[in-house]
Amino acid sequence: MQMSDHAVRVYGRSHSRHAFEVRDFLSRSVVHFTWIPIDSDAACVSAFGRPMEDVEFPVVALPGAENMYGPSLTEIANRLGWVKQPSRKEYDVSIFGAGPAGLSAAVYAASEGLSVVLLEREAVGGQAGYSSLIENYLGFPGGVSGGELAERARQQAVSFGAELLLMRGGGIGAEFRDGRIHAQLTDGTTMVARSNICATGVNWRRLGLAREGEFMGRGLFYGAGTSEAPNCADQEVFVVGGGNSAGQAVMNLSAHARHVTMLVRGRRLADTLSDYLEQRIRVQPNVDIRLCSQVSALDGSDGLQSIRIVDSTTGRVESADTGHLFVCIGGQPDTHWAEGTGIVRDSAGFLVTGPDLDGNNSNWPLDRPPFYLETSVPGAFAAGDVRRNSVKRVASAVGEGAMAVTFAHRFLAEQSDSVPASR
Secondary structure: OOOOOOEEEEEEOOOHHHHHHHHHHHOOOOOOOEEEEEEOOOHHHHHHOOHHHHHHOEEOOOOOOOEOOOOOOOOOOOHHOOOOOOOOOOEEEEEEOOOHHHHHHHHHHHHHHOOOOEEEEEOHHHHHOOOOOOOOOOOOOOOEEEEHHHHHHHHHHHHHEEEEEEOOOOOOOOEEEEOOEEOOOOOOEEEEEEEEEEEEOOEEEEOOOOOHHHOOOEEEOOOOOOOHHHHHHHOEEEEEEEHHHHHHHHHHHHOOEOOOOOOOOOOHHHHOOOOOHHHHHHHOOOOOEEEEEEEEEEEEOOOOOOOEEEEOOOOOEEEEOOEEEEEEEOOOOOOOHHHHOOOOOOOOOOOOOHHHOOOOOOOOOOOOOOOOOOOOOOOOOOOOOEEEEOOOOOHHHHHHHHHHHHHHHHHHHHHHHOOOOOO
């Protein structure tokens, strides 16, 4: 999905959430673009020959095409030729979620001759796509960005014959019958497959503060800020979180911002952060680490302008001026689609699989126990962060995606063996 360097231009207001969503989508899709803020009539007239009130922002300019005014992400993906219709009425394996686990599953399933459809509601890469640099993934001694890793995996999956359907959410519902999964997609399509792998990952956890939705994309961002880092030049930036995603964000932002403050809820950074990353952060001259600290309030008129920070040991509250707050505090699974399907979830919404189903699988219909990554519905598997007790690392997600295909093969073989031979 890569395009030539800066072939795409995006124009918009500096504090526009819609403009941020477009930049974020293109950045995670490894589409290089030039961002041009338009915050005055003079700038707008210079660019479009009209005042700001006569232009619907953001404006996306693609090479060799008419400008797109106020486009949705789906419209942009359509214009780029990424939105396609399914080529089959039924697939051997349907995979929901094109993060590391889903991409891995697509590569292995397609390379083994299965008909595979991989569905993603937005950009390829999942949460890993937000990572500016992954340094501890096998085979990349110099590190690799999450977007680049996902793009390489996408190319690999497609080269083996996997079918990728972007801008396709499976959030309406699913039904398991006749030995098939019938998934109703958000565009009205029904996707049918003989087996299924759920690799939908997690959504970024919110701070739970007043006005959070108001500032989202307008000074408040989730993830490592890959698309926003260049806009932080000479700025005071804050990052919330103590895990590897927060550490990656700090290092990425420190290369652009005047100063970065890392706000960590716990008492020890080593409890949640990989050692190599902690050592790099501690010697970064324009980074401060504040332990036992949390954001308690957000404020601003035209976008985020300040935050309040509380020290959990002393109870002291202080205000800090900033227009850039990046939140990396883990995630929550979006598995509401599982209601009514018979798939068991834990109290936090994660899918329960394999041995963890003991005590919860009274309705398990087969003589054999569930496979390791199999949910409480035979033939429906879970891989990666969406699964209960998964290891939240890219390498483990990739491994689980490949492992899920092995179990899907076994399930499909069982189904074939159970069909009586024709006479």
